[in-house]
Amino acid sequence: MTPQRVTLITLGVADLAVSRAFYAALGWRAVEEQEGVSFYQMDGMALGLFGLSDLAKDQGRAGATLGTGAITLAQNMADRAEVDAAWAQALQAGATALKAPEAVFWGGYSGYYADPDGHVWELAHNPFWQLDETGRLSIPTP
Incomplete structure (x- = not known):
């Protein structure tokens, strides 16, 4: 049986620097930043910001237009x-x-x-x- 939980929500973003600045202005602090992705620790889960093209590639859909x-x-x-x-x-x-x-x-x-x-x-x-x-x-x- 699959556990009833979510541990990570990843948002595809067009401009990672703009998104990082937006969430920083909300007072959010990244706990890990790598090229193309940032992770924010939340209570029992995490939020990720991932560049759209890198996210499509990671999903096995390189070149796809993600919404x-x-x-x-x-x-x-x-x-x-x-x-x-x-x-x-x-x-x-x-x-x-x-x-x-x-x-x-x-x-x-x-x-x-x-x-x-x-x-x-x-x-x-x-x-x-x-x-x-x-x-x-x-x-x-x-």
Whole structure:
């Protein structure tokens, strides 16, 4: 049986220097940088930034045109103020605003932005899900 977990999310980027600068402006620090790739340690997993052509080659699809896909990465926050602060920081870092944070139909508060390569991030506060002191998410089970 395959474990139900994700250990690494890799984002293909057009310009690694631009992406490194964007995530640095968010306060993120790479723990490993190699030619063509950067890795950021997260709680129990990692995020990678990988040049698009190098990523296509690594996937066995050299020369392929890679897109961003239909995916949203999300950061859940402890409250609405944290969402608003993270939103402001992302825009200041150069993010493209997609939807400003607002109260949403499911009872929470969220907004969306895109990084320099169009990867979509949601910033959310979900009052029905709990975050521990490290920010680790727990979804209540019935």
